[in-house]
Amino acid sequence: xxxxxxxxxxxxxxxxxxxxxxxxxxxxxxxxxxxxxxxxxxxxxxxxxxxxxxxxxxxxxxxxxxxxxxxxxxxxxxxxxxxxxxxxxxxxxxxxxxxxxxxxxxxxxxxxxxxxxxxxxxxx
Amino acid sequence: xxxxxxxxxxxxxxxxxxxxxxxxxxxxxxxxxxxxxxxxxxxxxxxxxxxxxxxxxxxxxxxxxxxxxxxxxxxxxxxxxxxxxxxxxxxxxxxxxxxxxxxxxxxxxxxxxxxxxxxxxxxxxxxxxxxxxxxxxxxxxxxxxxxxxxxxxxxxxxxxxxxxxxxxxxxxxxxxxxxxxxxxxxxxxxxxxxxxxxxxxxxxxxxxxxxxxxxxxxxxxxxxxxxxxxxxxxxxxxxxxxxxxxxxxxxxxxxxxxxxxxxxxxxxxxxxxxxxxxxxxxxxxxxxxxxxxxxxxxxxxxxxxxxxxxxxxxxxxxxxxxxxxxxxxxxxxxxxxxxxxxxxxxxxxxxxxxxxxxxxxxxxxxxxxxxxxxxxxxxxxxxxxxxxxxxxxxxxxxxxxxxxxxxxxxxxxxxxxxxxxxxxxxxxxxxxxxxxxxxxxxxxxxxxxxxxxxxxxxxxxxxxxxxxxxxxxxxxxxxxxxxxxxxxxxxxxxxxxxxxxxxxxxxxxxx
Numbered sequence: 001x002x003x004x005x006x007x008x009x010x011x012x013x014x015x016x017x018x019x020x021x022x023x024x025x026x027x028x029x030x031x032x033x034x035x036x037x038x039x040x041x042x043x044x045x046x047x048x049x050x051x052x053x054x055x056x057x058x059x060x061x062x063x064x065x066x067x068x069x070x071x072x073x074x075x076x077x078x079x080x081x082x083x084x085x086x087x088x089x090x091x092x093x094x095x096x097x098x099x100x101x102x103x104x105x106x107x108x109x110x111x112x113x114x115x116x117x118x119x120x121x122x123x124x
Numbered sequence: 125x126x127x128x129x130x131x132x133x134x135x136x137x138x139x140x141x142x143x144x145x146x147x148x149x150x151x152x153x154x155x156x157x158x159x160x161x162x163x164x165x166x167x168x169x170x171x172x173x174x175x176x177x178x179x180x181x182x183x184x185x186x187x188x189x190x191x192x193x194x195x196x197x198x199x200x201x202x203x204x205x206x207x208x209x210x211x212x213x214x215x216x217x218x219x220x221x222x223x224x225x226x227x228x229x230x231x232x233x234x235x236x237x238x239x240x241x242x243x244x245x246x247x248x249x250x251x252x253x254x255x256x257x258x259x260x261x262x263x264x265x266x267x268x269x270x271x272x273x274x275x276x277x278x279x280x281x282x283x284x285x286x287x288x289x290x291x292x293x294x295x296x297x298x299x300x301x302x303x304x305x306x307x308x309x310x311x312x313x314x315x316x317x318x319x320x321x322x323x324x325x326x327x328x329x330x331x332x333x334x335x336x337x338x339x340x341x342x343x344x345x346x347x348x349x350x351x352x353x354x355x356x357x358x359x360x361x362x363x364x365x366x367x368x369x370x371x372x373x374x375x376x377x378x379x380x381x382x383x384x385x386x387x388x389x390x391x392x393x394x395x396x397x398x399x400x401x402x403x404x405x406x407x408x409x410x411x412x413x414x415x416x417x418x419x420x421x422x423x424x425x426x427x428x429x430x431x432x433x434x435x436x437x438x439x440x441x442x443x444x445x446x447x448x449x450x451x452x453x454x455x456x457x458x459x460x461x462x463x464x465x466x467x468x469x470x471x472x473x474x475x476x477x478x479x480x481x482x483x484x485x486x487x488x489x490x491x492x493x494x495x496x497x498x499x500x501x502x503x504x505x506x507x508x509x510x511x512x513x514x515x516x517x518x519x520x521x522x523x524x525x526x527x528x529x530x531x532x533x534x535x536x537x538x539x540x541x542x543x544x545x546x547x548x549x550x551x552x553x554x555x556x557x558x559x560x561x562x563x564x565x566x567x568x569x570x571x572x573x574x575x576x577x578x579x580x581x582x583x584x585x586x587x588x589x590x591x592x593x594x595x596x597x598x599x600x601x602x603x604x605x606x607x608x609x610x611x612x613x614x615x616x617x618x619x620x621x622x623x624x625x626x627x628x629x630x631x632x633x634x635x
Contacts, residue, residue, distance in 0.1 A: 013424050019431035026440050057420065086423035108423040108463040112434050 005123040006030040006049040010040040010066065011084075012058050016107065020053065023112040024119070035059075037066035044076055050123035053115070056085040080122040084115070158271060159234050161189060162254035165267050171197055171206070171256055172264075178206035193249045193270040197256065198225060200265065219268070224253035228266045237268075290338060290357035314355075419470045426466070429459045468601050471529075472584075475608040482526040482612060489515075489523055489562065493553060496534035500542050508548040518557040520634055525613055530632075533609040534564070536602040537628050541568035544590070544626070561615075561633040573621040581619065582607045 007024055011017040012035045024031045032047060034040040037058050052070070056063035063083065070076045080102045087106075102122055105115070165171055170181040174197060182195045186208040189195075197206040202220025219225045224237025237251035253268040290305045298314035308317070338357035433456035435441060437449065444452065493513065504511055541551045545568045554565040573581060577588040585600040610617040610630045617630040 013428065015428035016424065016431060019428060019435060022435060022441075023431070086420045086427060106423075106467075108427045108430065109467075112431055113438075 004028055004030045005051070005120065006032070006047070007119055007123070008040060008043060008047075008049040008052045009033045010037060010052065010058065010063070011035065011055045013055075019112065020115070023116055027116045027120075029116075029119075037061045037063065040066060041069060044070070044073075048075065049079060051119045052079055052081045053084050053119065054081050056083060056087055082115075082118060082122065084110075158192075158252045158269060159254065161185075161192075161195075162234065162252065162267050162269060165195070166254055166256045171267060172258060174206050174265075179208060182206055182208035191271060195267070195269045198266045198268065200229070200263065205265075219251075219266075222251060224251045224268060225266055228253040228255050228268075229263075232263060290340075290355070292355040292357070294355060419466050422466050423463060426459050426463045430456060430463070433459065465599055465601075468599070468605055471532075472601065472605055472608060475605075475612055482529065484524050484526055486522045487525055487527045487530070489519070489521060489555065492523070492525070492527065492530060492534065495527075495531045496538055499535055500538050503539075503542045504551075507542065507545065509542065509545055510548070510550045511553070512550060513553045514555065516554070516556045519555045519562055520557075523562060523632055523634060525632065529609045530613070533606045533630075534566075536606045537566045537630075540602065540628075541566050541626075544568060544571040546570040558631050561631060564630050564632070565627050567625055567627040569625045572623060572626055573619065578621070582617070 007029050009017060009020055009024070009031065011020065011033070014035065017033055017035065021031050021033055032043050032049070034043055035058075038060050040052075040054075054063050054066060058066070063085070067081060067083070070079065070081065082102060083104045084107050085104075086108055103118065105118075165182075165185065168181070170178050178197065182197070186192055186195050194207070194209040196204040196208060196217070196219075198204050198219050202218045202222075202225055204217040204219060207217060222237060224235045227235040227237070232255050234254045235252065237253060249270040251268055251270050253266050255263050256265040256267050258264050290308055292300055292308055292314075294300050294314060300308055300312050300314065340355050340357040342355045433452050436444065436452050437456070497511070503509075538551070538553075545551060549569040552565070552567040554567065556563045556565070571590045574589055577586075577590075580586045581588060582603050583600075584604045586604075587598055587600040591598060607617050610632070613632055615630050615632045617628070619626060619628045621627070
């Protein structure tokens with residue numbers, strides 16, 4: 001990998017977070033994590049990642065609110081976001097350039113290697 | 125056959141039951157249709173954030189749904205801030221004194237209001253209101269519509285009752301509240317017309333007096349003593365034109381009762397059916413939310429198990445011996461199966477309830493098959509099976525389906541075909557043109573379906589005798605889900621099995 005990509009993982013389940021973090025660090029990503037959306041937004045104030053992996057059901061403000069905030073922020077609106085949730089229903093909006101997120105995945109259907117590959121593609 | 129009038133009336137009872145049932149169905153549809161339109165409008169951005177385009181938007185909706193006399197949005201003061209019927213210079217209408225408005229404010233629920241005369245058309249209309257909430261759940265307005273009685277006229281017309289039949293809504297004293305005929309003006313009294321009322325019972329017939337021209341049937345709306353009455357009248361001449369043609373009379377009489385049931389349904393619909401429908405919907409929503417939540421909660425620890433198994437198997441955290449690898453692979457396989465099972469149960473729940481929103485789109489049939497075969501390709505190779513695909517003449521290239529679900533259905537059938545085939549045998553996929561679409565056939569040779577299993581093969585959790593012997597995996601949900609998916613697309617599924625082969629067939633219509 002020519003450079004170290006930065007990825008922010010917002011995920012409230014500590015075990016899933018631990019596994020994803022491990023996998024991305026193993027793939028030489030620069031990883032920061034938060035178990036809440038509020039914590040994720042605080043991190044973004046000082047640090048701009050190449051991609052965000054975002055859970056939807058979070059304590060406090062949820063992933064949708066996080067997504068809207070990122071989408072409307074002048075500095076963060078272009079950061080690709082992968083919505084990774086175990087809810088079967090994706091958000092009502094289609095993924096795309098102008099909708100704030102790039103892809104919706106059901107975590108339990110995806111293996112970690114594929115997740116790393118997806119983020120690498122988006123981060124380029 | 126020649127019958128007396130009384131005998132003819134007795135004979136109507138059976139027909140009346142049917143007519144009332146038809147009428148009941150129709151009024152449920154009308155009430156529910158109106159409610160759904162208002163619910164849908166209440167979430168529209170034009171209504172949630174009304175601006176100068178709001179009235180224009182409602183005008184477009186009104187053009188589309190011509191059954192409605194008007195559609196408007198009132199703020200919490202009752203001012204109709206958007207109004208499909210509003211003219212540019214028109215004063216803003218205030219509906220704060222209207223029953224439907226007060227009721228919606230009070231109950232926060234869909235309300236069927238009172239009959240009144242439309243200010244523009246002078247025709248009797250009924251108003252229906254629904255609360256509008258912002259994203260925080262705060263009541264911000266009331267969307268309401270007025271429905272005219274043209275549908276009743278249409279029913280009069282469809283029952284061949286004649287244009288001169290009369291529909292009246294009166295209060296308990298016989299004061300006309302609404303009417304479809306100019307000769308019975310709202311505000312006047314039936315007694316002024318010489319019609320003698322004897323409204324002791326909640327329904328009945330009023331025979332024409334010598335000097336009067338109408339034969340009336342009446343029914344109290346909603347059953348409460350204070351509720352209004354619905355009257356349907358037919359000219360005496362029509363009723364007695366051919367007194368012995370009882371078939372014609374039966375139609376007329378059935379028509380009267382059907383109309384009465386229908387009008388009665390307005391109020392009953394409000395107090396009973398609508399609330400019942402809403403209560404059922406609330407329970408359904410709670411159950412759906414519960415299933416979704418349970419599904420999510422089950423998947424979260426499963427995902428962690430899967431991820432850690434993957435990490436261990438990658439050996440980045442340390443080398444594994446052969447047995448350790450085998451056991452972790454088994455754990456991963458089991459976790460994946462359980463995760464799929466949770467997804468299958470969730471899909472089944474939604475399809476059974478009719479709650480799954482199908483994402484129909486045009487899909488290439490070839491691509492659909494290709495994607496359905498992805499998962500089975502390694503097993504075909506492993507068992508040395510041959511797979512042939514035949515597309516007969518006239519089979520459409522594209523079809524409208526929910527791609528994800530249809531891949532799942534076809535994949536389930538192919539997976540079964542692979543599982544129950546003799547090694548090195550042939551699996552055939554044959555596509556033919558059916559009446560309105562495509563007939564799919566998936567045929568395999570090997571383990572057949574025994575006669576005792578045939579009637580249960582699509583049952584939930586059923587595993588056939590041979591399936592239990594052949595493979596210890598399987599939930600007994602695959603064919604059940606497949607059937608639900610095919611039927612949710614309007615198709616049919618069945619099978620034929622003899623001692624040599626088994627074929628599963630299903631049809632999909634081109635939409």
